[in-house]
Every structure is written in structure tokens, then in C-alpha cells.
Amino acid sequence: MSFSQVFHRTIFPTHFITCRVQCLQSPKSDLFHLPFSRTLRTQKSWKDLHQYLCQENVILKIKLKAVKKEAELQHKNWITYENRSNRLLLLEQPWEPSLKKQKIMTHETATLIAGEKILVGLDSFKEIVGRGSTIIDKILFISEFIECKAIVSLIVRPRRFGKTINLTMLREFFSIPIHPDNENYRYELFKDTKIMERSDVYNKHFCKYPVIFLSLKGYESCSTWSSMRARLCQHLATLYEDHHYVYNQVSHKMLNKSCFDSISSGKFKDGVTENALFYLSKYLKNYHKNKCIILIDEYDHPLNVAYQYQYYEEACSFFASLFEALLKDNDENLKKALLVGVSRITKSGYLSGLNNLTVFPMYNKEFANYFGFTEDEIFILLQHNNKEGQLDGVRQWYNGYRAGNGLHLYNPWSINSFINKGTLEAHWINTGGTKMIKDLFWNSTEDFKNNTSILLRDCTINVGIMEDIDYNMLNQKSNIDQVLWTLLYYAGYLTKDKNDNLCIPNMEVSTEWQEWLTNCNSFELDSILKAGEGRFDLKIEPTEKANFKIGVYMEFKVLKHDKHEKHQNKEKLQNKANEALEQIKNKRYFFDLPKFIEQCVICEVTCQGKNVYIVGEVLNSW
Structure with a gap:
């Protein structure tokens, strides 16, 4: 195919050529300069030339349209002073486009708009591209x-x-x-x-x-x-x-x-x-x-x-x-x-x-x-940032979300944070949005807690999730487990395996589960440390929404330790503990407990030297 055929058949229709020639005499004529001689010298094939001219055609059309629009705006007196809300505003000049600073990289199905750095936390496409930052296409x-x-x-x-x-x-x-x-x-x-x-x-x-x-x-x-x-x-x-x-x-x-x-x-x-x-x-x-x-x-x-x-x-x-x-x-x-x-x-x-x-x-x-990064996209990101040697660690920490078509996805926030900080650790778990889940977590049933322990052993559970969440179900104990599994799945704390069983996606998310277990918030701890005033040294009371409404109240006593006595009197230690427990019951230190508490566990802890004696009792009424 000749240059003439490429030029006339595929790119510039006659009416557009005419408009372009008419604009050459305008003050904007420099906008429409197309370096054909350079094009012929630098393009290696007619296919390359065709692609180049297609791009130039798009640019010319846009610039011509911009000139026409500017003329219309001037005709309507848009470039003027406008009185709005009793103040004069000078309308701004059109934004000037700057050439894209990034280069394009590809790997298999992935394309990377590769810039100098990754901006974590910036979620505006225009800002990311405009600042020359890296972004997956x-x-x-x-x-x-x-x-x-x-x-x-x-x-x-x-x-x-x-x-x-x-x-x-x-x-x-x-x-x-x-x-x-x-x-x-x-x-x-x-x-x-x-x-x-x-x-x-x-x-x-x-x-x-x-x-x-x-x-x-x-x-x-x-x-x-x-x-x-x-x-x-x-x-x-x-x-x-x-x-x-x-x-x-x-x-x-x-x-x-x-x-x-x-x-x-x-x-x-x-x-x-x-x-x-x-x-x-x-x-x-x-x-x-x-x-x-x-x-x-x-x-x-x-x-x-x-x-x-x-x-x-x-x-x-x-x-x-x-x-x-x-x-x-x-x-x-x-x-x-x-x-x-x-x-x-x-x-x-x-x-x-x-x-x-x-x-x-x-x-x-x-x-x-x-949504999320694919395996190919992860590889090209790590390659661009000279971290491809850590691919196995990245997979272990951040891979695991299973999507449609069998895709395995990574959380973009975690990957971008890893590339910036260079450390394989939990980056996503402290980004908010878990308060409601944490509150519900500790109101769940014994079955839920048993399934949780299975998940933490890197195993799967066969639990169905709901198609839709009804917030009115959150206060119904009969449905609380299924609602909670559904919330956890959509929030990213669970994913499905190839058999549609639920599992924890990766090591990063597993650390969040472990943190929930070690930071139980359905019980309030109150250390009194006022022995002898009719109050406990330590009380552990459930919140009103807790599933198990059991309160634990502890008092601590330390007996004087005689260094010269080779053998401590264990019987004396036990007697002191039992006496203290009876005193707690007789004086009813727990009479003002919250009404919603169903059981009360009272404990006396008596210490002497290296010996400790603990005695307790469960009360169903008081």
C-alpha cells in the first residue's frame, strides 16, 4: 500500500483536510504542524506509519475542536468577568496538557504506566497520572x-x-x-x-x-x-x-x-x-x-x-x-x-x-x-522496582483472593506499601473500617469460635455466605454467625477456594485475625487495687452486648515472706485464701454488679514467696 493510500483511505477525510488547511493561516496554526518528512524518515514500516498517523489524526481533531470551542466561548463572552454570589471571578485560562512522563511496560496480560514512584493513599486517577507516578493500566x-x-x-x-x-x-x-x-x-x-x-x-x-x-x-x-x-x-x-x-x-x-x-x-x-x-x-x-x-x-x-x-x-x-x-x-x-x-x-x-x-x-x-492486582501485574510492578527477587515472599504475604474466572488477586494497598517501605509485613490491616466487625466478632456463638480456630490452622470451612446482608439481622442471635461470615467475606478477611469453601487469604490477613483474638473487646477490665476498702483488686465484666454474660472478680493478698523459714506453711496459705473468699461473700462486695450479668465468678489469690494459692466459686445468684 502506498503512502497516498494510507493517508487518504484510512486517516484524513476530505472535509477534515479542508478544515485543517483553513486553520493554517490562523494564530493557532502552529498547533496543526504535522512533520510528514520526519515521519517518513523514522517509521520502519507502513504499519508503523499508519499507527503514527492515526495518533496524529486524533491529536489534530482534538486541537481543532479546542480551537472551535474557544471561539464559541469568546463569542458568548465566557472569557470575561462573571458576577456570581456578589463577587467578581476571573475565569481561568484552559489547562495546558503536559507530556506524559511515564513509560509503558508490558508483561503477558499486564500493562504498567511506569513512573518514578508509587503514591500510596492517592486515589485520583488524574493526580496519579498527572504527577508522573506509577499505576497499573x-x-x-x-x-x-x-x-x-x-x-x-x-x-x-x-x-x-x-x-x-x-x-x-x-x-x-x-x-x-x-x-x-x-x-x-x-x-x-x-x-x-x-x-x-x-x-x-x-x-x-x-x-x-x-x-x-x-x-x-x-x-x-x-x-x-x-x-x-x-x-x-x-x-x-x-x-x-x-x-x-x-x-x-x-x-x-x-x-x-x-x-x-x-x-x-x-x-x-x-x-x-x-x-x-x-x-x-x-x-x-x-x-x-x-x-x-x-x-x-x-x-x-x-x-x-x-x-x-x-x-x-x-x-x-x-x-x-x-x-x-x-x-x-x-x-x-x-x-x-x-x-x-x-x-x-x-x-x-x-x-x-x-x-x-x-x-x-x-x-x-x-x-x-x-479491581486488585493479578499475578502478571505483580510481576511487572516488582520488576520495575527491582524487587522481583521477593516474589515468593509477596505471594505468601499478600496473594490469595480468588475472583471470577479462577483469578488470584492481590490487595493493591498492600503491594504498593510493600514496594515503598520494602518490608514484608501487614500494611492493610490498620486502614480502618473494622469496628463493627470487631464488635460482632465477640458476640458470636461457640460454633463461630470453633470455626475460627480451624481457619487459623490454615484450613478451610464449609460455611455458606448470604447473598445479601440485612442489618436488622445483626441483633438476632439465630442469624449472627451467617451474617458475620458474610461481612468478613465481603470485607476481605475471607475468600473462597476452588471448592467454594471459606479460608483466610494470606499471612497479612491472618495477623488481623490473631490480633482480634488477643484483643478481646467484649470484656472491660478494671483494676481497682484498693484492698481493704470492700472493693476488688481486679474485675472483668462483659459488655451488655456480649454473648456470655459472666463477670470475674479477683482479690489479691500477699503474705509476709520470711527468708529464714526454709519451708513455707502451705496450710496457712490455704486458710488465708479461704477466709478471704468467705469475707467477700459475707460482705457482698459484688452487690452492685450490672443487672445483665448472669453468672459471677469470685476468686481469691493469696501469695507468699514463690507459692500461690487460688480459690474460687461460681455464683448464680447474689
Whole structure:
């Protein structure tokens, strides 16, 4: 095939060539310089030339579109002073794209955008790529998401499994740039990645949709429903402020300005709050003439907090109304929606009213390789950071999550932390989100504790997990074990083997289980150390929610030790201990014990030299 055929048949249609030539005389003409002579000299084959010209074509189209957009903005007097909220704001100049600093590395099925360092804790795709940091290329998740038949999708994965990074990646790819953001800047984020091989997806969907991105993180301190509602109102106000450009552009019949102002201020009534996201989707659809993509991060976090602080019913009712208004029967304004979280709370939670929801847990094959690191991705990461010699240790510490299609996955947080610190240790277990599980752990039954001991011996257990979690079951002893196994599985403390039995994934997670066992929090220890005042030296009382309501009360006495006496009087030691125990019973030191305690164990510990005598009694009434 000749150069002329490559050039004319596959790349530049006549109408685009004409536009390009017309722009050569403009002040922006330097944007459209295509070095054909250099291309012919450096490309080794017609295939390479074709690929090069395809890339140049994409760049030229984007730059031409940017020039046209700038002209339109100038025509509308957008580059001017705008009076908003009684203050003058000078609109910023368009963001200038910088060349991608990373190089592309591949190994088998893995592609690495290789930078100088890994930023642990940063979960913004734009920031990671923009700063030249290292990131695994999961970008084909974009095409799988947009081509998925589900309209509203829920993906549940353990914490720190790359959910937020993937969600922000979707936002950067799909959302229509709002000045000073622009397509040229966005293109640099995705240049040389796998999505550029999918020209059909790129040309049809890149920067084509209004996107509503709502993060429900940061509610840990909301101990009351009023504080949670106030925090949510702040998030909604920020969303409205981000899309304030529709305020004067949408018809008055469509947009209620007083309602818009109320939401933007962060102070509005329940009825308005519950419909705030629905209204915003309608405004954006009307302005952009295209349906919205909805992205919601940590959808289950507010419900977990509400349960812990005992205002679950209020929060569940409110969020159910909020999401139903946005995601149910909103076909006119909704293109697709994706929610991500840790727990699968759909039938009993605030997604129970959505009949168009499709759930994708880890054991499904859909999206299996886009959350967590695969074996190939681990190898290329370690190779890039000169740590491939520690692959066996990494497997032992961090491998073991079994996903759909038989994939074995690693927790990204653990791997990135290991690469940064260089130590094989538990990095993930102190990243939060375990309070509720710890509380439930010690309210479990004897069967649960027996199965736990089996797991800690690196064995598997044949226990089924529930398809959906109902928080109302957490207070029912008959279901507590099954609910707890389900929570532990979705939270990443358990995985399934090839026979669908449950097991602990790896050494890192095993250390968390061991810590739970050695730091029992269902008993309160109180050391009094006021002997002779009618009080115990040590009491161990269960909390009211504990499964076994047994209290232990101990008193310690030390008899004088005579160094010159060769043989201690053991009978004297026993008599003193028995006398002290009778004194405890007769004087009823334990009369003010909590009412929920069912049994009381009293102990007297008497010491003399190296000899210790312990006497005790179990009381069922007092």
C-alpha cells in the first residue's frame, strides 16, 4: 500500500483536510504542524506509519475542536468577568496538557504506566497520572463498563482494592470538560494506554457525557442523623456549585432558581434534599443534550456509620428516597450508573427499591481483573522496582483472593506499601473500617469460635455466605454467625477456594485475625487495687452486648515472706485464701454488679514467696 493510500483511505477525510488547511493561516496554526518528512524518515514500516498517523489524526481533531470551542466561548463572552454570589471571578485560562512522563511496560496480560514512584493513599486517577507516578493500566474497564448491558451496576470489593481510582478514571474519560478543563488535557491522561486501541469506544464516548460524581466517604464522625444530613448537604452543595454553569443557560421552566440557590447554599429541606440529584441530572441533560453517567463512591459507608450510632432507620429511609429518585424511573436523564462499596446491602438497604440494579461481587467473572492486582501485574510492578527477587515472599504475604474466572488477586494497598517501605509485613490491616466487625466478632456463638480456630490452622470451612446482608439481622442471635461470615467475606478477611469453601487469604490477613483474638473487646477490665476498702483488686465484666454474660472478680493478698523459714506453711496459705473468699461473700462486695450479668465468678489469690494459692466459686445468684 502506498503512502497516498494510507493517508487518504484510512486517516484524513476530505472535509477534515479542508478544515485543517483553513486553520493554517490562523494564530493557532502552529498547533496543526504535522512533520510528514520526519515521519517518513523514522517509521520502519507502513504499519508503523499508519499507527503514527492515526495518533496524529486524533491529536489534530482534538486541537481543532479546542480551537472551535474557544471561539464559541469568546463569542458568548465566557472569557470575561462573571458576577456570581456578589463577587467578581476571573475565569481561568484552559489547562495546558503536559507530556506524559511515564513509560509503558508490558508483561503477558499486564500493562504498567511506569513512573518514578508509587503514591500510596492517592486515589485520583488524574493526580496519579498527572504527577508522573506509577499505576497499573486498568483502563479497559472503561470499555467493559460502557458496553455492559446493566444500566445501574453495583460492584463490591474489599477496602483499598482500587475502587475509587477506577471511578475517577471513568469520570475523566466520560465527562464533558468544563472550562478551564479541556479535551486536549484529558487526551494526555489516556494517551498510549490500552483504550486507544479501542477507537470505536474512544470516538463514541470520550468526553461525551455529563457526569455526576458523588463520594460518600468521610462520615465516620457523624454520631447523629442531623450531623450526617448536614454533611451530605455540604456534598450536594459542592456538586451544584461545580455545575453552576447551567444556572443561566437552562430554561426557567426547567430550572427552579430558588431551589438551585437553596441547594447550593447547603441549607435545604428534606423534600428538596431527596430530589437534589434527580434535579441535577435533569438540568445537565437539558444543558448538554445528552444523558448523564452517575458515579457513586462508598455507597454503603453512611449506612455502616448509622448502624453503629443507632440511627439506621432514619438514614436508610432518607438515602433510599435519594437514590430511588435518581436511579429508578429516570430513563430520560440516565445513561448509566455505577456504585461501588464494600458490603452487599441491597434488598434490605437503601437500594432495595431499585429493580434495575445488577450486582457484581468478587466471585463473578464480570470486571474480575479490574479491581486488585493479578499475578502478571505483580510481576511487572516488582520488576520495575527491582524487587522481583521477593516474589515468593509477596505471594505468601499478600496473594490469595480468588475472583471470577479462577483469578488470584492481590490487595493493591498492600503491594504498593510493600514496594515503598520494602518490608514484608501487614500494611492493610490498620486502614480502618473494622469496628463493627470487631464488635460482632465477640458476640458470636461457640460454633463461630470453633470455626475460627480451624481457619487459623490454615484450613478451610464449609460455611455458606448470604447473598445479601440485612442489618436488622445483626441483633438476632439465630442469624449472627451467617451474617458475620458474610461481612468478613465481603470485607476481605475471607475468600473462597476452588471448592467454594471459606479460608483466610494470606499471612497479612491472618495477623488481623490473631490480633482480634488477643484483643478481646467484649470484656472491660478494671483494676481497682484498693484492698481493704470492700472493693476488688481486679474485675472483668462483659459488655451488655456480649454473648456470655459472666463477670470475674479477683482479690489479691500477699503474705509476709520470711527468708529464714526454709519451708513455707502451705496450710496457712490455704486458710488465708479461704477466709478471704468467705469475707467477700459475707460482705457482698459484688452487690452492685450490672443487672445483665448472669453468672459471677469470685476468686481469691493469696501469695507468699514463690507459692500461690487460688480459690474460687461460681455464683448464680447474689
